[in-house]
Structures are given as C-alpha cells and as structure tokens.
Amino acid sequence: MKPGLQFRLNQQLTLTPQLQQAIRLLQLSQLELEAELRQIAESNPLLEFSDDNPDELDGEEREPMEPLPTSSASSTSSDTVDDAEAPEWGDAYVDGGSDDPIDFSASSGSSRNSNPDEDGFEPQSAAAETLQEHLLWQLNLTHMSARDRTIAAVLIDALNPDGYLTESMESLTAALPADLRATQAEVEYVRHMLQRFDPTGVASVDLRDCLTVQLQQFAPDTPQRELALRIVDAELELLARNDIARLARKLRANEDDTAAAALLIRSLDPRPGAALDVTPVEYVAPDVYARKDVGRWRVSLNPDCQPRLGLNQHYCGLIAQARGTDASWMRGQLQEARWLIKSLESRAETLLKVAEAIVRRQSAFLDYGPEAMHPLVLREVAEEVGMHESTISRVTTRKYIHTPRGTFELKHFFSSGVSTEDGGSASATAIQAMLRKLVDAEDPRKPLSDQAIAEELHRKGIQVARRTVAKYREAMRIPSSSERQRAG
Numbered sequence: 001m002k003p004g005l006q007f008r009l010n011q012q013l014t015l016t017p018q019l020q021q022a023i024r025l026l027q028l029s030q031l032e033l034e035a036e037l038r039q040i041a042e043s044n045p046l047l048e049f050s051d052d053n054p055d056e057l058d059g060e061e062r063e064p065m066e067p068l069p070t071s072s073a074s075s076t077s078s079d080t081v082d083d084a085e086a087p088e089w090g091d092a093y094v095d096g097g098s099d100d101p102i103d104f105s106a107s108s109g110s111s112r113n114s115n116p117d118e119d120g121f122e123p124q125s126a127a128a129e130t131l132q133e134h135l136l137w138q139l140n141l142t143h144m145s146a147r148d149r150t151i152a153a154v155l156i157d158a159l160n161p162d163g164y165l166t167e168s169m170e171s172l173t174a175a176l177p178a179d180l181r182a183t184q185a186e187v188e189y190v191r192h193m194l195q196r197f198d199p200t201g202v203a204s205v206d207l208r209d210c211l212t213v214q215l216q217q218f219a220p221d222t223p224q225r226e227l228a229l230r231i232v233d234a235e236l237e238l239l240a241r242n243d244i245a246r247l248a249r250k251l252r253a254n255e256d257d258t259a260a261a262a263l264l265i266r267s268l269d270p271r272p273g274a275a276l277d278v279t280p281v282e283y284v285a286p287d288v289y290a291r292k293d294v295g296r297w298r299v300s301l302n303p304d305c306q307p308r309l310g311l312n313q314h315y316c317g318l319i320a321q322a323r324g325t326d327a328s329w330m331r332g333q334l335q336e337a338r339w340l341i342k343s344l345e346s347r348a349e350t351l352l353k354v355a356e357a358i359v360r361r362q363s364a365f366l367d368y369g370p371e372a373m374h375p376l377v378l379r380e381v382a383e384e385v386g387m388h389e390s391t392i393s394r395v396t397t398r399k400y401i402h403t404p405r406g407t408f409e410l411k412h413f414f415s416s417g418v419s420t421e422d423g424g425s426a427s428a429t430a431i432q433a434m435l436r437k438l439v440d441a442e443d444p445r446k447p448l449s450d451q452a453i454a455e456e457l458h459r460k461g462i463q464v465a466r467r468t469v470a471k472y473r474e475a476m477r478i479p480s481s482s483e484r485q486r487a488g
Contacts, residue, residue, distance in 0.1 A: 022346060030399075046334050047310075050308035135156045139152050142193075154172065155194055159202060159273060161273055162274050163204070164202075165203055173187050196217075200217050201272040207270055208232055210272065215265075224260045227251065228264045286407050287351060287399045287400055289301075297360075297366060302402075306348060309340070310341070319334065358401075362413045369433070371434055372430065378393055396410035396414070418462060431462060435472055436476065442484075444485070447485050454466045
C-alpha cells in the first residue's frame with residue numbers, strides 16, 4: 001500500500017483551560033472558593049483581595065486596588081495589554097437570557113443593610129467530643145492500675161456509636177496486648193467499672209444490661225425501683241408491647257405500681273452513647289437571599305459571600321516598564337487574572353439567575369410552606385435559563401439561599417412528583433409534609449398505619465401507594481404504627 005496524504009474535516013467540542021477553570025469555580029462551595037482564590041492569588045502578583053490591600057504598607061502609599069468589574073463594563077488595566085475576551089460557555093455555561101433580567105443593584109450594599117435581622121450565618125448543628133474522647137478523659141481522672149487502664153482503653157475503643165460492646169468477651173480478651181495475659185474475669189471487672197462512667201450504661205452487652213445498670217444508680221428508696229428491675233430482668237417483651245395489665249398479673253403487682261415502674265424504665269436512655277455521636281458544627285453563610293418586596297419575591301446575592309478580588313494596580317503599572325521575559329511573564333499573569341475575574345463574575349450571574357428561576361417556580365412554598373412545594377427537576381430550570389442540566393446541578397450543590405422560612409440548599413427545592421386526581425402532580429416534599437401533619441394529629445393510642453395514611457392522602461386527591469408512604473415515613477425517621485403505639 002502506497003503512503004498518501006488525506007484531508008478530513010470534522011467538528012469537535014473542546015474545553016479551553018479558561019472554560020475548565022470557570023466550570024470548576026462554579027461547583028465550589030463558598031469556603032472552597034475562598035481557599036482556591038487565595039491559593040491562586042499567592043502565585044499571581046497581579047491579583048489581590050481588598051482585605052489584603054491597606055492604604056499604607058510599611059509607610060509607603062499604594063495605588064488603590066481595582067474593584068471587581070460588573071458585567072456591563074470591562075476590566076481596566078495597563079493600556080499596553082489587550083483585554084481578554086469573555087469565555088464562550090456553550091452548553092456547559094450558557095447565558096441564555098431571561099424575560100426578567102436580574103438586578104444586581106439589590107446586592108450592592110451590605111447584607112446586613114438589606115437584611116437587618118440577619119447576621120449572615122445559620123448554625124446547622126452542634127459540636128461535641130466523641131464518645132471515646134469523653135470516656136478516655138474520665139479514664140485519665142480515675143484511680144486505676146496501669147493494667148486495668150490498658151484493658152479499659154481497649155474496651156472503650158471497641159464501643160459502637162450507641163455505647164454497646166458488640167464483640168464477644170473472647171474477642172475483646174484476644175485484642176489485649178499479649179504480654180498483659182489478662183483473664184476474661186479481669187476484663188469483665190473493668191467493663192463493670194466503665195458502666196458507671198458518664199453516660200451511665202456504656203460498655204453494656206445488651207439492652208437488659210444497660211437498663212439494669214442505670215436503674216441501680218438510683219437510690220434504693222426510689223419508688224418502684226425494685227419492680228422496675230424485675231421488669232427489666234424478665235419482662236422486657238411485655239413492656240415493649242405496653243401491656244401493663246398483663247405485666248402486672250405476671251409480676252403479681254398493683255397495676256398502678258406497674259405503670260409507674262414502666263414510666264421509670266422509659267425515662268432511662270437505651271442508647272447512652274448516642275448523645276455524644278453528633279455531627280461537628282457547621283455554619284452556612286447563604287449565597288443568595290430571597291425576600292418579598294411589594295408582593296413579589298426578589299432574589300439578591302449576598303455581597304459578603306462574593307470574593308473581593310481585583311487587580312493590583314501597582315504591578316499593573318510596572319508592566320509598561322518591564323522588558324524581555326519579565327514583560328511576557330507579567331502579561332501572561334495579567335491575562336490569567338482577568339480570566340479569573342470574568343469567571344467569578346459569570347459564576348455570580350449564573351448563581352443568581354438559577355436562584356431566581358427556582359424562587360419563581362417555588363414561590364408557593366415560600367408563601368405557604370412545605371405542603372405547597374411543587375415538583376421540580378433540573379431539566380425544567382435548565383430550559384428556563386438556557387443552560388445545560390449539568391450546569392444547574394453544579395450551581396445548586398452546596399449553595400444556600402436564605403428565606404423567611406429558613407436557609408436551604410438550592411437542591412432542596414427539587415423533588416419528584418406524584419400524580420393527583422385532577423391530573424396535576426404533588427411533590428415528594430409536599431407529601432412528606434402532609435404525612436408529618438397526619439402523624440402529629442393522630443391518636444397516640446391508635447396510630448395510623450401506612451395503609452390508613454395512604455387512604456387519607458387519597459381523600460386529599462394524592463394518588464400514593466402504601467409502600468410509597470412507608471418509604472417516605474422511613475426517610476423521615478418516623479417509627480411504624482406499632483412502635484408509635486408503644487411509645488405512646
């Protein structure tokens with residue numbers, strides 16, 4: 001076969017480095033974005049943050065930093081360098097336009113001025129030490145031999161999040177250092193000591209063991225203490241079914257005394273370690289605010305969450321004086337700086353545009369609560385704002401909006417739909433809110449079964465199956481009807 005030359009025309013999509021950077025910035029959370037920008041600014045002298053740019057530095061005056069340019073004006077710098085062109089986002093980052101343009105002026109001031117009752121942060125959970133740390137701290141304050149202390153440390157390490165020892169005594173003994181040569185009796189002795197630590201009942205092997213230890217901590221003259229110990233020792237199954245009459249007959253006790261003993265047992269903690277198994281504290285600064293103004297919901301960016309990044313005018317002024325490789329390097333850094341600023345600008349515009357589209361679709365939720373949430377999928381928002389679904393997914397992940405009903409991740413407003421009798425649909429969030437309302441209003445002595453809840457929803461026009469009700473109930477961590485009856 002003879003070698004030859006062939007010409008072929010074809011089209012393909014290519015992500016430029018600038019577009020890749022813009023997409024990466026879009027999917028970062030606020031904290032990740034701040035860390036990323038500071039890392040970039042450290043390697044590029046043409047970039048700086050406004051809070052890192054005092055008017056005077058070491059007695060020398062410095063030229064003011066160029067502010068982040070708005071979308072209607074191009075960034076300014078040395079006349080010797082050509083302006084960088086704005087990125088063409090394509091499907092991945094399209095400015096598709098909107099019938100109702102977004103007003104950036106609403107976010108030009110401080111968030112505290114536009115939202116005087118807000119401090120910009122929403123606590124999401126509480127911080128606490130782990131169960132193991134809490135027990136080891138107590139162990140260090142306890143008078144105990146080095147041998148027993150080693151055994152206790154191994155037992156503490158083996159506790160599950162609820163505070164129980166699920167491994168056998170043989171396994172725990174085998175886990176001890178070989179030179180210790182501890183017997184199972186010694187391990188059991190140390191375990192009983194740990195059970196008296198705070199929280200009482202940790203290091204128990206089962207529920208009966210845990211409740212017994214907690215009851216033994218009460219004073220001997222505590223009313224119905226002895227009867228409660230008898231119930232825990234032999235009749236936990238009847239207690240679980242809340243069958244007080246049968247329980248009293250089997251124990252040959254007064255029914256009122258038996259009810260009082262059952263109440264004492266129910267005041268105990270069956271999962272003593274769970275109180276210390278909490279998520280570390282997280283504070284969320286909302287990226288977007290939604291507020292009602294003259295009967296209409298309006299959306300604005302939180303200016304405190306927008307990176308105050310700009311060009312360093314001092315170094316920009318040195319570009320004209322530079323020569324050779326220094327000038328080329330500084331021009332390249334300036335080009336990258338401008339691309340980054342434009343990417344941040346497009347990120348803010350995209351976030352605001354998507355948030356505004358979501359608020360328009362879910363205004364009923366903001367007005368009336370979760371039961372008014374409409375079904376919404378990524379495709380619907382993508383079509384409205386003229387972007388790709390993957391872009392909507394990126395911009396709604398770990399981005400938060402503050403509303404009068406609380407602070408939510410933007411993904412909270414997306415949910416699937418269930419058909420209704422009138423041909424419409426109801427969102428999963430709305431159905432869950434209805435389910436919660438039905439459970440809260442039920443008779444504790446006769447809680448609603450999943451089938452009964454499904455029938456109640458049918459009367460409201462929501463066509464939902466019993467297994468769907470069970471799925472939503474479990475997702476909301478609502479016990480079954482039999483468990484709710486016992487608790488009642």
